[in-house]
Amino acid sequence: MLDIKLLRAQPEVVVEQLKRRNFELDLTEFTKLDAERRAALVEAEQLKNQQNTVSKQIPALKKEGKDVAPIFAEMKELSDKVKVLDDKVRELDEALRQIVLTIPNIPNAEVPDGNDDSDNLEIRKWGEPTKFDFEAKAHWDIGENLDILDFGRAAKITGSRFTVYKGLGAALERAIINYFLTTHTTKSGYTEIFPPYMVHRNSMVGTGQLPKFEEDAFKVANTEYFLIPTAEVPVTNLHKDEILSADQLPIKYCAYSACFRAEAGSAGRDTRGLIRQHQFNKVELVKFANPDTSYDELETLTNDAEKVLQGLGLPYRVVRLCSGDLGFSSAMTYDIEVWMPSYGRYVEISSCSNFEDFQARRAGIKFKRDTNSKAEFVHTLNGSGVAVGRTVAAILENYQQADGSVKIPEALVPFMGTDLIK
RNA sequence: GGAGAUGUACCCAAGUGGUUGAAGGGUCUGCACUCGAAAUGCAGUAGGUCGGCUCAAACCGGCGCCAGAGUUCAAAUCUCUGCAUCUCCGCCA
Numbered sequence: 206m207l208d209i210k211l212l213r214a215q216p217e218v219v220v221e222q223l224k225r226r227n228f229e230l231d232l233t234e235f236t237k238l239d240a241e242r243r244a245a246l247v248e249a250e251q252l253k254n255q256q257n258t259v260s261k262q263i264p265a266l267k268k269e270g271k272d273v274a275p276i277f278a279e280m281k282e283l284s285d286k287v288k289v290l291d292d293k294v295r296e297l298d299e300a301l302r303q304i305v306l307t308i309p310n311i312p313n314a315e316v317p318d319g320n321d322d323s324d325n326l327e328i329r330k331w332g333e334p335t336k337f338d339f340e341a342k343a344h345w346d347i348g349e350n351l352d353i354l355d356f357g358r359a360a361k362i363t364g365s366r367f368t369v370y371k372g373l374g375a376a377l378e379r380a381i382i383n384y385f386l387t388t389h390t391t392k393s394g395y396t397e398i399f400p401p402y403m404v405h406r407n408s409m410v411g412t413g414q415l416p417k418f419e420e421d422a423f424k425v426a427n428t429e430y431f432l433i434p435t436a437e438v439p440v441t442n443l444h445k446d447e448i449l450s451a452d453q454l455p456i457k458y459c460a461y462s463a464c465f466r467a468e469a470g471s472a473g474r475d476t477r478g479l480i481r482q483h484q485f486n487k488v489e490l491v492k493f494a495n496p497d498t499s500y501d502e503l504e505t506l507t508n509d510a511e512k513v514l515q516g517l518g519l520p521y522r523v524v525r526l527c528s529g530d531l532g533f534s535s536a537m538t539y540d541i542e543v544w545m546p547s548y549g550r551y552v553e554i555s556s557c558s559n560f561e562d563f564q565a566r567r568a569g570i571k572f573k574r575d576t577n578s579k580a581e582f583v584h585t586l587n588g589s590g591v592a593v594g595r596t597v598a599a600i601l602e603n604y605q606q607a608d609g610s611v612k613i614p615e616a617l618v619p620f621m622g623t624d625l626i627k
Numbered sequence: 628g629g630a631g632a633u634g635u636a637c638c639c640a641a642g643u644g645g646u647u648g649a650a651g652g653g654u655c656u657g658c659a660c661u662c663g664a665a666a667u668g669c670a671g672u673a674g675g676u677c678g679g680c681u682c683a684a685a686c687c688g689g690c691g692c693c694a695g696a697g698u699u700c701a702a703a704u705c706u707c708u709g710c711a712u713c714u715c716c717g718c719c720a
Contacts, residue, residue, distance in 0.1 A: 246678060250689040257689090261699050264645045273700085280700035298677095448675085571675095576656075580675075 206305055206567045213239060222311040225318055225528040233305050242297035249290035271472060303550070304546040306410065310563040312528045314502075315535040319527025325540070326527065327367040331511065332520030334544045335603045342609075343547035344601040345478035346373060350609055351626055354479070357388050365476070373626045377600070377613070378486065380620035381593050382461050385488040385513050389590055393509045393578060395459035395490060400439035403430040408442040411568030412561075414533035420469045424484075432465035436489040437587045442568055444493060448580050449572040455502050459590060461486065479594040480545075480552065488595035490557075493570065493587040497560050500537075507539045507557040510590045514554070516616045519599050520544040522551050534583045541591065544569055546602045554595045557588030569620035 212219055216232045223230045259280060317326045335341075348354025353374025359367040403472040407416040408430050414422060423432040431437055440460050449456070464487050475481035490509060494502040498597050507523065514521050526538040535558040542551030563584035565571070571580040574609055604612045610627035618624045 244677070250678065253689060256701080261646065263701075267645085277700040284700065365630080569675095594719095 206563060207296055207307060207308055207311065208562075208566065209239075211299075212305070212308075212493050219308075219311065221569070223309065225312050225316075226531055227320065227529050227600075228309055230308060235301065238301050238304075242294060248537070249287055249294060250585045252283055252287050252290070256287065262457050265491050278293075285595060302580060303416070306567075308540065309535050310391045310560065311535045312531055313559070313561075315525075316317055316531065317420050317525065317527045318529075320529040320609055321527075322530050324527040325524040328523045328539065330520075331515060331523040332518070332544070334520055335546055337546070337605075339593035339607040341546050341602065341605060343478065344433060344598040347601045347605055347609070347611060348478075351611065353377070353626060356478075364483075366480060366481065368479060369410060373623065374597070375620070376621055377597055377617070378593060380617050381596050381600075382486060382488060382618055383620045384485070384516070385590060385593070386459060386461055388516060389459040389490065389509065393457075393512065395457045395509075398436070398440050398443070398458045398460040400433070400436055400443075400460055400462060402433050402465075403428075404433055404438050404442070405429055406431070408445070411442050412438050412556065412564050413567065417533065423465045423467055434466050435464050435589075437491060438461040440489065440491045441564060441570075441585055441587065444568075444570045446569040447571070449493065449570070449583065451495060451572055454493060454495045454572060454583065458491045459488060460491070461488045463487075478547075479598045482594060485595075488590045488593065490588050494584045494586060495572070496562065496581070498583045499561065499586060502584075503537065503539070503557060503559040503586055506586055506588050507541070510541055510555045510557055510588050512533040513591060514541065514543060516614075517596070517600065517614045518612075519596075521554070521602055532556070532558065534558075534560050534563050536563065541587075541589075543595065543599045544603065545599060551563050552595065552599075552616065554588035554590040555600065558586060560585045560587075569575060 207219065212232065216236065220230045220232065246522075261278065263273060263276070266276070283518060317324065319325065342350075345354065345356065349356070351374070352609065354370040355371055355372065355374055359369045362369075390397050403425060406415060406429055411420065414431075414434060422434055424430070425432065436531055437487055439462075440458050443458070444456070463484055465484050466482075468481060468483060473482060479485070490506055492502050492506055509522065509523070521541055521543045524540050524542060526535075526540060531538055538558040540553050541555035541557070543554040545552040561584050564585045565582040570583050570585065572583050573580050600614065600617075601611050604614065606612060608627070610625055613621050613624045616622075
């Protein structure tokens with residue numbers, strides 16, 4: 206959520222900044238409602254002040270035996286007026302909130318201008334795209350040939366965009382989760398969280414999935430709960446409505462969770478294999494940072510995510526998303542893209558973002574520089590560290606052998622108990 | 628799922644309709660005393676949020692006793708709904 210004071214004071218600046226992400230912001234309705242709200246609020250507050258003043262005198266007047274009936278009649282009128290005005294303010298508040306909640310974050314100045322992912326800026330590359338002296342297969346074929354992935358039976362028991370992992374396939378998924386969490390907690394200083402997989406509406410609003418993108422989420426029938434699309438939602442909301450102290454920052458959490466996405470609007474895209482599923486596993490990194498250093502924290506967070514890909518020996522590159530490709534809540538995002546031989550290109554495996562105070566304002570997450578200073582919003586950051594299913598896909602494809610077997614990256618062998626799937 | 632109880636500030640806790648601007652402790656902070664600390668004394672410890680006036684601060688006002696709705700001239704206090712916690716029962720991994 207943007208600062209309402211900024212929308213008031215410099216609307217033209219906000220409109221200009223949001224054009225960079227191809228978002229046309231029309232503030233006429235906002236400005237009108239905001240002025241109405243303040244007028245009604247000031248009037249209501251003046252009347253309430255009058256109510257309070259008179260109410261305080263009533264016990265004394267009663268004691269003196271004065272007739273208070275005429276005063277009560279007057280106060281009744283006042284009270285009715287206040288009720289009308291309060292209702293009006295409440296309605297306007299809600300209307301304004303709905304407007305502000307659907308305005309995306311302002312891109313950071315360092316974000317390159319652009320329309321879509323073709324305008325993203327490559328920052329660095331690690332490793333070289335894998336070369337094969339035989340005809341390389343796609344991971345869905347490798348997985349089915351080795352009898353470790355079963356898309357057909359997953360479709361039978363649930364539907365499309367689900368996968369059954371079997372045998373060493375299931376073991377590989379589990380080993381990767383374990384390797385990621387172990388690395389982040391022991392090498393990079395993150396505290397592990399295991400969160401609920403369902404959250405209420407307010408949490409989804411706090412991180413920015415709602416109200417705008419409800420169609421992307423799974424809502425649990427007969428409840429007001431949503432299946433989490435990422436551990437970002439419960440983990441960021443851990444500190445909702447809290448005031449932290451500066452010496453706690455940065456707070457660094459990592460969390461494994463299953464993630465659930467409706468994938469509305471992506472019909473026909475990535476229909477084969479593990480790339481785009483309704484349910485997938487992910488280890489997420491989340492930081493709560495002092496605004497002064499949040500961009501340094503974004504760099505280290507991205508590096509922490511890269512670390513696990515380096516450990517697995519998977520070639521990747523890091524791109525800075527252009528303004529048009531930026532997510533709703535983000536001020537700046539680095540995507541980490543792993544080399545996927547079947548696609549013949551790099552494919553997103555992690556998205557690391559600084560949301561600045563956009564989520565913190567929605568969720569009420571603040572900190573104090575010291576005991577006497579005013580509470581300020583923290584900056585929140587997160588990134589995948591990294592997507593597990595896509596890692597399985599990348600390992601199957603990049604480590605496949607001519608005989609159809611797949612070597613296990615050395616770092617995973619202790620977690621797998623074997624160095625080969627055949 | 629059933630029955631009962633509870634929800635007041637950083638913590639404990641008083642408060643059954645009006646001068647509550649929420650008692651009293653604890654904690655913490657400052658000051659005094661002290662070489663320093665402890666003890667003691669004094670002071671502060673309701674922050675936050677939304678507004679007004681402002682470059683800003685100061686100042687002034689609205690809200691605030693889990694959340695929301697209601698009754699009333701007036702609600703921490705009465706009523707309803709929801710949420711959370713605790714105890715017991717049922718069920719269950």
